[in-house]
Amino acid sequence: xxxxxxxxxxxxxxxxxxxxxxxKSFAEVNLGYTFELAVKEAERCLQCPYNYAPCIKxxxxxxxxxxxxxxxxxxxxxxxxxxxxxxxxxxxxNSLPATTGRVCPQEDQCEMxxxxxxxxxxxxxxxLERFVxxxxxEKGIDEELLFEIIPKIxxxxxxxxxxxxxxxxxxxxxxxxxxxxxxxxxxxxxxxxGVLMYGIPEFRLPKSIVESEIDKLRKLGxxxxxxxxxxxxxxxxxxxxxxxxxxxxxxxxxxxxxxxPGINLNGIYTANEFLTRVNLMxxxxxxxxxxxxxxxxxxxxxxxGNTAMDAARSARRFGAEVTIAYRRGPEDVSARVEEVHHxxxxxxxxxxxxxxxxxxGDENGKVKAxxxxxxxxxxxxxxxxKRKIVGTGEYVTLEADTVIIAIGKHxxxxxxxxxxxxxxxxxxxxxxxxxxxxxxVFAGGDAIRGEATVILAMGDGRMAAKAIHExxxxxxxxxxx
Amino acid sequence: MxxxxxxxxxxHVAKKVQPGQFVIVRAFKNGERIPLTPVMWDRDEGxxxxxxxxxxxxxxxxxxxxxxxxxxxxxxxxxxxxxxMEKFGKILAIGAYTGIxxxxxxxxxxxxxxxxxxxxxxxxxxxxxxxxxxxEAVGRHILETVPIxxxxxxxxxxxxxxxxxxxxxxxLLEKEEYDMVFMxxxxxxxxxxxxxxxxxxxxxxSDLHPIMVDGTxxxxxxxxxxGGEVKFAxxxxxxxxxxxxxxxxxxxxxxxxxxxxxRAMQEYMKALQGGEQ
Ligand SMILES: Cc1cc2nc3c(=O)[nH]c(=O)nc-3n(C[C@H](O)[C@H](O)[C@H](O)COP(=O)(O)OP(=O)(O)OC[C@H]3O[C@@H](n4cnc5c(N)ncnc54)[C@H](O)[C@@H]3O)c2cc1C
Ligand SMILES: Cc1cc2nc3c(=O)[nH]c(=O)nc-3n(C[C@H](O)[C@H](O)[C@H](O)COP(=O)(O)OP(=O)(O)OC[C@H]3O[C@@H](n4cnc5c(N)ncnc54)[C@H](O)[C@@H]3O)c2cc1C
Ligand code: SF4
Ligand code: FES
Numbered sequence: 001x002x003x004x005x006x007x008x009x010x011x012x013x014x015x016x017x018x019x020x021x022x023x024k025s026f027a028e029v030n031l032g033y034t035f036e037l038a039v040k041e042a043e044r045c046l047q048c049p050y051n052y053a054p055c056i057k058x059x060x061x062x063x064x065x066x067x068x069x070x071x072x073x074x075x076x077x078x079x080x081x082x083x084x085x086x087x088x089x090x091x092x093x094n095s096l097p098a099t100t101g102r103v104c105p106q107e108d109q110c111e112m113x114x115x116x117x118x119x120x121x122x123x124x125x126x127x128l129e130r131f132v133x134x135x136x137x138e139k140g141i142d143e144e145l146l147f148e149i150i151p152k153i154x155x156x157x158x159x160x161x162x163x164x165x166x167x168x169x170x171x172x173x174x175x176x177x178x179x180x181x182x183x184x185x186x187x188x189x190x191x192x193x194g195v196l197m198y199g200i201p202e203f204r205l206p207k208s209i210v211e212s213e214i215d216k217l218r219k220l221g222x223x224x225x226x227x228x229x230x231x232x233x234x235x236x237x238x239x240x241x242x243x244x245x246x247x248x249x250x251x252x253x254x255x256x257x258x259x260x261p262g263i264n265l266n267g268i269y270t271a272n273e274f275l276t277r278v279n280l281m282x283x284x285x286x287x288x289x290x291x292x293x294x295x296x297x298x299x300x301x302x303x304x305g306n307t308a309m310d311a312a313r314s315a316r317r318f319g320a321e322v323t324i325a326y327r328r329g330p331e332d333v334s335a336r337v338e339e340v341h342h343x344x345x346x347x348x349x350x351x352x353x354x355x356x357x358x359x360x361g362d363e364n365g366k367v368k369a370x371x372x373x374x375x376x377x378x379x380x381x382x383x384x385x386k387r388k389i390v391g392t393g394e395y396v397t398l399e400a401d402t403v404i405i406a407i408g409k410h411x412x413x414x415x416x417x418x419x420x421x422x423x424x425x426x427x428x429x430x431x432x433x434x435x436x437x438x439x440x441v442f443a444g445g446d447a448i449r450g451e452a453t454v455i456l457a458m459g460d461g462r463m464a465a466k467a468i469h470e471x472x473x474x475x476x477x478x479x480x481x
Numbered sequence: 482m483x484x485x486x487x488x489x490x491x492x493h494v495a496k497k498v499q500p501g502q503f504v505i506v507r508a509f510k511n512g513e514r515i516p517l518t519p520v521m522w523d524r525d526e527g528x529x530x531x532x533x534x535x536x537x538x539x540x541x542x543x544x545x546x547x548x549x550x551x552x553x554x555x556x557x558x559x560x561x562x563x564x565x566m567e568k569f570g571k572i573l574a575i576g577a578y579t580g581i582x583x584x585x586x587x588x589x590x591x592x593x594x595x596x597x598x599x600x601x602x603x604x605x606x607x608x609x610x611x612x613x614x615x616x617e618a619v620g621r622h623i624l625e626t627v628p629i630x631x632x633x634x635x636x637x638x639x640x641x642x643x644x645x646x647x648x649x650x651x652x653l654l655e656k657e658e659y660d661m662v663f664m665x666x667x668x669x670x671x672x673x674x675x676x677x678x679x680x681x682x683x684x685x686x687s688d689l690h691p692i693m694v695d696g697t698x699x700x701x702x703x704x705x706x707x708g709g710e711v712k713f714a715x716x717x718x719x720x721x722x723x724x725x726x727x728x729x730x731x732x733x734x735x736x737x738x739x740x741x742x743x744r745a746m747q748e749y750m751k752a753l754q755g756g757e758q
Contacts, residue, residue, distance in 0.1 A: 226557075227493070228493060229558065232559055264704055272699055286745070290513040291513045294737070414716060
């Protein structure tokens with residue numbers, strides 16, 4: 001018989017650094033739950049039955065959400081045990097919970113479906129996930145769990161090469177290592193992590209957390225070769241000679257530019273360049289760190305996705321007045337709700353329905369303003385369900401010392417140009433097992449989807465690992481037969 | 482202003498590198514990623530040679546802080562497209578300043594292919610490099626040095642190099658018939674040389690050096706306008722048709738960080754004088 005519970009309508013809030021303080025530093029904004037607060041929030045969960053729980057259905061990798069939440073309540077007298085049990089549940093589906101707990105668009109996934117929403121606030125699933133991961137890391141519980149797994153791994157004697165150390169590649173690597181394959185990751189940059197490292201800023205996802213997640217992979221025996229650019233240092237054909245299978249998780253790294261006069265003026269950054277300078281190269285610590293970045297007094301960011309919010313909030317931390325310019329309306333902003341909310345709190349302005357048509361420079365080739373055409377929305381919708389927009393023939397000019405273009409990215413060309421690899425609209429084509437047109441070569445994440453999300457990339461990584469396991473099992477059996 | 486040679490064990494690069502390609506080096510934990518060119522290599526022994534002259538903080542730090550036996554944190558590559566290896570005929574391959582170190586592997590390979598290669602190196606006296614190696618590798622090596630006049634400021638001294646460079650190119654093109662001109666060097670000097678070459682209507686290829694960050698096509702820092710289209714020098718280049726390049730834009734973009742570079746250098750010098758690292 002079900003126990004009658006008292007319904008607590010309000011969410012237990014997580015503490016946050018006040019806006020006026022946080023725009024002065026790159027320290028993390030959201031401070032996360034303590035164990036006591038986490039248990040309080042966990043108690044609000046109705047524990048919907050597994051096969052019904054709508055939150056699980058909303059999660060792209062189907063984490064047993066009520067399952068992990070219940071552990072926090074069940075073992076409330078023994079926090080270490082509670083976290084260990086909860087982490088064990090999460091790990092079955094997700095190996096990077098400290099990351100996803102911070103960056104998943106929960107409001108569109110698990111939390112969107114939470115039944116508590118009908119009577120009050122939805123359960124704060126993301127922050128609970130993050131709490132479990134953070135507590136486990138701080139107390140070494142994740143390592144304990146890892147060292148229980150490692151001795152059980154049966155070596156298969158086959159090897160897999162992974163291209164790219166982003167969420168897709170890292171997840172595939174972890175899963176394959178657990179299955180007993182020898183895994184080597186080839187990463188172009190000097191640090192593993194992909195967008196988590198070079199794109200998403202410290203104040204949203206501290207780099208030490210990404211590093212610790214990667215450290216765990218190394219403990220699982222995954223080899224990571226940084227500074228290895230596939231397509232240049234080594235080709236996919238060569239990898240196939242050396243390894244039994246290959247997984248491409250090279251992401252969508254090539255920035256899209258705006259085809260308008262003046263795009264190459266100084267002071268116009270792609271979001272990728274700007275964020276790479278700031279995050280990966282720590283330009284906010286210049287001159288202690290050698291890499292420079294120039295952020296003027298007036299910054300205009302073009303676009304309204306997560307990338308735009310990250311660029312805008314980073315620029316704000318250099319003391320700039322920041323405006324986000326978007327050609328559509330507020331309802332089409334694709335960034336996470338939490339980030340938009342944080343951006344507004346931090347004093348970032350939003351201008352909707354304007355589309356850049358020209359970048360205006362001074363006599364030194366440096367940008368000083370952006371000319372926009374005013375747009376209007378029609379009732380008609382496009383294939384993605386967004387309202388179509390058209391130009392009005394009216395213009396407006398915003399002054400800007402720095403412009404950041406954040407309108408999207410294409411998959412990396414060095415990989416896409418591999419002979420025999422089928423590609424459509426710049427994206428690698430895969431079958432239902434995530435295998436590409438080259439036998440033994442699998443792909444996932446942004447490389448096949450264009451720009452997507454961390455959890456979708458991880459989901460692909462898991463699925464590809466499973467498919468690669470099946471593929472290699474057959475290969476083993478054939479060899480032994 | 483010394484030329485510094487680094488022989489580095491980097492088998493992943495040595496195995497693959499072709500003339501015309503470059504690497505991205507990050508030598509220190511708080512360091513920048515900078516593009517440099519493998520000048521020589523041994524595929525079997527797994528080493529490459531990089532040659533820099535001290536430009537700013539990174540090249541200065543490398544010269545000061547790296548000792549034989551030390552480890553360089555990161556070398557990514559080889560990057561960029563290899564130079565086209567064809568029989569072009571009679572080639573004038575020009576290097577201004579350290580540009581010549583990038584010319585060397587390409588000119589050598591062209592000569593080996595049966596081209597008739599003349600290399601021209603114009604630089605300040607203390608920066609002469611690869612003289613013997615080039616004399617051995619190509620048909621003819623011309624070295625033109627410009628003395629540094631201590632009474633003039635540095636930009637004026639550099640103008641003297643540009644002047645000598647263009648004069649010499651004009652002299653050569655007037656006297657001899659070349660099928661192709663190739664050049665590596667600062668964008669301003671490239672444009673100056675291009676303006677001469679254009680008068681003679683000879684095809685010209687340029688290795689471009691825009692500011693780079695990742696070198697893998699991910700950041701867009703290296704974008705240049707070529708033939709009216711935006712190209713990324715790191716994955717579409719670094720070699721382009723000089724006739725198609727928007728030189729003014731490239732020159733403006735190359736100088737964007739000069740003030741910050743100077744500040745970084747000053748801070749470094751201050752730290753050195755203070756006896757710290
Ligand atoms: C600024 C920004 C903010 C974002 N915010 C969010 C968010 O809040 N929530 C969310 O869910 N998603 C967010 N995203 C999207 C999310 O980060 C991506 O969908 C996800 O990282 C894709 O993972 P991936 O593994 O496919 O690729 P990536 O993370 O792009 O990793 C690809 C890796 O492959 C490497 N690589 C590329 N080419 C080669 C090569 N030729 N050889 C070797 N290595 C190569 C790259 O260097 C990189 O490390 C954001 C993206 C950006 C840019
Ligand atoms: C493809 C390529 C190959 C190169 N090969 C060589 C080489 O073999 N030997 C050599 O000495 N130099 C080479 N360079 C130039 C070298 O990268 C710069 O001299 C170096 O980055 C200067 O760094 P710094 O900190 O010492 O000087 P800084 O004070 O930072 O800069 C001095 C000048 O160098 C240029 N520069 C600075 N940062 C970069 C960057 N990230 N990318 C490109 N240019 C930059 C700018 O014009 C700047 O004004 C090459 C450049 C490119 C693009
Ligand atoms: S839907 Fe909400 S209440 Fe139900 S199990 Fe999931 S998180 Fe708990
Ligand atoms: S250096 Fe980043 S795209 Fe070329």
